[in-house]
Amino acid sequence: MSKSYRVAILGATGAVGTELLELLESRNFPIANLKLLASERSVGKTLKFKGENIPIEPVTEQAFENVDIVLASAGGGTSKTWAGVAVAKGAVVIDNSSAFRMHPEVPLIVPEVNPQAAASHKGIIANPNCTTILMTLAVWPLHKIKPVKRIVAATYQSASGAGAKAMEEVKTQTRDILQGKQPVAEVLPYPLAFNLFPHNSPLTDLGYCEEELKMVNETRKIFGSQEIRITATCVRVPVLRAHSEAINLEFETPFNPDEARAILSQAPGVKLVEDWQTNHFPMPIEASGQDEVLVGRIRQDISHHCGLELWLCGDQIRKGAALNAVQIAELLIEKNLLQSTTA
Numbered sequence: 001m002s003k004s005y006r007v008a009i010l011g012a013t014g015a016v017g018t019e020l021l022e023l024l025e026s027r028n029f030p031i032a033n034l035k036l037l038a039s040e041r042s043v044g045k046t047l048k049f050k051g052e053n054i055p056i057e058p059v060t061e062q063a064f065e066n067v068d069i070v071l072a073s074a075g076g077g078t079s080k081t082w083a084g085v086a087v088a089k090g091a092v093v094i095d096n097s098s099a100f101r102m103h104p105e106v107p108l109i110v111p112e113v114n115p116q117a118a119a120s121h122k123g124i125i126a127n128p129n130c131t132t133i134l135m136t137l138a139v140w141p142l143h144k145i146k147p148v149k150r151i152v153a154a155t156y157q158s159a160s161g162a163g164a165k166a167m168e169e170v171k172t173q174t175r176d177i178l179q180g181k182q183p184v185a186e187v188l189p190y191p192l193a194f195n196l197f198p199h200n201s202p203l204t205d206l207g208y209c210e211e212e213l214k215m216v217n218e219t220r221k222i223f224g225s226q227e228i229r230i231t232a233t234c235v236r237v238p239v240l241r242a243h244s245e246a247i248n249l250e251f252e253t254p255f256n257p258d259e260a261r262a263i264l265s266q267a268p269g270v271k272l273v274e275d276w277q278t279n280h281f282p283m284p285i286e287a288s289g290q291d292e293v294l295v296g297r298i299r300q301d302i303s304h305h306c307g308l309e310l311w312l313c314g315d316q317i318r319k320g321a322a323l324n325a326v327q328i329a330e331l332l333i334e335k336n337l338l339q340s341t342t343a
């Protein structure tokens with residue numbers, strides 16, 4: 001008989017949490033028991049899984065008893081408080097927050113890129129930042145053929161990257177502006193409807209925001225290469241779902257765009273979207289709800305003979321968070337890397 005697992009979603013009511021629930025069902029993840037955890041605010045609510053209404057439970061020590069896998073997506077503070085508790089009770093925690101990503105003993109995994117890193121886990125595995133996951137899927141297959149020396153990224157990040165409430169805020173602001181009212185910004189720092197602004201994560205002494213430095217540091221950790229030079233400018237745009245990225249790559253030697261196209265057309269987790277006749281390239285509305293990262297507009301950088309330009313869009317709630325986490329859980333099962341299982 002095949003094994004099934006006791007799973008808890010921490011942050012089940014959020015943008016990532018509800019996507020996790022959908023993916024566990026649609027991918028027929030082998031579940032023996034499912035616990036849905038969120039804040040006290042959500043206790044009393046239920047969420048549907050396979051036709052059954054499952055109650056939301058508060059987060060307590062007992063909630064992590066008899067759990068094999070915790071899929072955590074309730075923010076860094078909550079993960080810092082509860083991940084250790086869950087691990088002490090025998091669970092493996094796959095964490096969507098940034099709490100443990102750069103910890104030297106915590107593997108940071110994109111299954112299509114560095115699945116081997118899972119073998120060294122000590123109870124916690126980190127899911128990378130969403131913009132980083134999307135970028136690594138497109139860059140890694142090229143980097144494997146010819147090493148990338150430098151990456152220059154500009155991102156166009158959707159409202160849902162800031163959670164379910166930010167998505168609702170942009171809808172409300174859009175309705176308000178169309179009705180001639182002043183838009184109100186409570187979740188995000190400024191009105192995003194009909195606007196854009198540099199990413200609202202905290203600014204660091206370098207002048208970069210934390211989101212930009214995540215792309216730099218996490219990509220190096222995932223690729224296992226501290227030498228790659230990376231810079232990024234992250235921007236929030238009034239798109240509801242799916243992030244876009246303009247990526248400039250500089251290689252050691254010239255990289256023919258047709259060769260890059262051929263490699264990316266075969267790359268796992270990537271879908272090439274290029275119709276030069278109709279100017280049809282990846283768009284957030286076509287990336288939304290998709291498992292693959294859409295990549296296109298691959299062209300020679302006319303300012304550098306070893307440079308390539310490309311454009312990508314990916315559903316950051318799905319592959320940038322929930323799907324990547326579920327794929328890590330599937331990898332742990334496949335490689336027999338879970339601490340405890342039920343038959």
Ligand SMILES: NC(=O)c1ccc[n+]([C@@H]2O[C@H](COP(=O)([O-])OP(=O)(O)OC[C@H]3O[C@@H](n4cnc5c(N)ncnc54)[C@H](OP(=O)(O)O)[C@@H]3O)[C@@H](O)[C@H]2O)c1
Pocket residue numbers: 010011012013014015016017037038039040041042043059072073074075076078096097098129130160161162163164165316317320321
């Ligand atoms: N959105 C994205 O695209 C994305 C992508 C990658 C990673 N992430 C990361 O995933 C995590 C969740 O993001 P999200 O966008 O899903 O946020 P969200 O929509 O705001 O959802 C947050 C979830 O965390 C729960 N929560 C908040 N405080 C809690 C507490 N003290 N104890 C227990 N549960 C608590 C919330 O429960 P209530 O509903 O009860 O408040 C809700 O279920 C964050 O760490 C975020 O950085 C998000």
